[in-house]
Amino acid sequence: MKALLVCEYRERALLPASYELVAFADRLGAETAMVLIGDPSAAPRVTGKLYLAGAARYGEYNPDLHKRIVLEAAQRERADYIVFLHSSYGWDLAPRVAAALRIGQISEIVGIADGGFEVGICNAKLRRSVVPRTGRAVLTLQAGAFTPAGEAAGTPQIEQIDLAGEASPLEFVGYEPAEEKGVDLTKADVIVSAGRGVGKKENVPVIAALAKALGGELGASRPVVDAGWVEHSHQVGTTGQSVSPKLYVACGISGAIQHLAGMKKSDFVIAINKDKDAPIGEVADVLVVADVLQFVPVLTAKLV
Numbered sequence: 001m002k003a004l005l006v007c008e009y010r011e012r013a014l015l016p017a018s019y020e021l022v023a024f025a026d027r028l029g030a031e032t033a034m035v036l037i038g039d040p041s042a043a044p045r046v047t048g049k050l051y052l053a054g055a056a057r058y059g060e061y062n063p064d065l066h067k068r069i070v071l072e073a074a075q076r077e078r079a080d081y082i083v084f085l086h087s088s089y090g091w092d093l094a095p096r097v098a099a100a101l102r103i104g105q106i107s108e109i110v111g112i113a114d115g116g117f118e119v120g121i122c123n124a125k126l127r128r129s130v131v132p133r134t135g136r137a138v139l140t141l142q143a144g145a146f147t148p149a150g151e152a153a154g155t156p157q158i159e160q161i162d163l164a165g166e167a168s169p170l171e172f173v174g175y176e177p178a179e180e181k182g183v184d185l186t187k188a189d190v191i192v193s194a195g196r197g198v199g200k201k202e203n204v205p206v207i208a209a210l211a212k213a214l215g216g217e218l219g220a221s222r223p224v225v226d227a228g229w230v231e232h233s234h235q236v237g238t239t240g241q242s243v244s245p246k247l248y249v250a251c252g253i254s255g256a257i258q259h260l261a262g263m264k265k266s267d268f269v270i271a272i273n274k275d276k277d278a279p280i281g282e283v284a285d286v287l288v289v290a291d292v293l294q295f296v297p298v299l300t301a302k303l304v
């Protein structure tokens with residue numbers, strides 16, 4: 001079984017998450033090759049084959065040209081699986097590759113089990129195993145689902161890809177940073193986050209008061225943001241901020257993979273949840289099994 005891993009390159013550097021692709025392929029037991037559209041200096045530290053195409057020529061992103069490069073590498077490699085990160089790059093490019101090859105795509109893979117690829121269903125509360133019936137498939141991996149592989153001691157064996165007739169009506173212009181507003185959670189030492197378990201918007205100040213008592217910032221899970229209880233800059237997770245505080249307190253948060261991906265680099269995690277089997281317990285150093293609205297005010301009162 002062969003897997004072609006599509007590295008990500010952004011602002012002239014390899015995205016470290018590219019090593020999550022390597023970890024996935026190791027778990028799969030696949031023979032691997034990688035493809036990078038970037039500068040040679042950004043080549044990942046792996047020992048296998050690396051198909052390389054220059055970003056100066058093909059742009060940091062160009063859906064037409066990058067698709068053709070990935071297809072060329074997949075053809076040379078006779079890859080069974082073409083694997084992307086489930087990022088904005090993968091969202092856009094992976095389906096183009098799958099459609100060009102007329103093969104299926106399995107998106108947002110969070111694990112490997114029962115001879116198939118695990119994906120979340122019911123808002124990531126459950127997992128199901130998907131087996132590609134076509135044999136070959138395009139895959140995208142949920143951010144943070146596979147702990148990145150370490151860098152190899154050796155260097156890759158590089159094979160250049162040069163497209164003939166590479167004209168494209170599209171041109172990569174550059175990145176524009178999003179307008180900065182709201183809170184920057186990435187610099188916080190303490191984050192106390194509110195999840196759907198807080199029940200309603202009027203209860204959010206209970207969690208904010210604990211954050212204040214600990215000298216920290218208020219974080220939130222996505223449903224809390226989607227419901228308009230807290231503004232988006234407070235959201236932690238794959239579609240929010242990735243944080244690494246010394247202390248993370250999760251209040252009424254179940255521990256879905258998309259949330260964990262944003263906070264699992266925290267040094268110490270305390271979770272308060274009325275369900276003793278909530279998945280957040282798997283990453284928490286301390287799980288307090290309690291009603292958050294009863295426990296948090298008592299804790300806050302002891303701190304102020």
Ligand SMILES: Cc1cc2nc3c(=O)[nH]c(=O)nc-3n(C[C@H](O)[C@H](O)[C@H](O)COP(=O)(O)OP(=O)(O)OC[C@H]3O[C@@H](n4cnc5c(N)ncnc54)[C@H](O)[C@@H]3O)c2cc1C
Nearest residue numbers: 195196197221222237238239240252253254256259274292
């Ligand atoms: C593409 C995509 C991107 C996503 N991005 C993000 C993201 O960036 N961040 C994110 O957080 N999610 C994200 N999600 C959503 C994610 O899958 C989960 O749905 C979400 O994290 C669940 O939020 P929650 O834990 O607050 O709510 P729930 O899963 O509903 O959990 C609520 C928890 O509160 C507990 N509880 C209930 N009442 C109480 C109480 N009174 N006291 C104590 N505990 C109580 C329950 O036992 C439960 O464990 C994303 C989903 C998708 C599909």
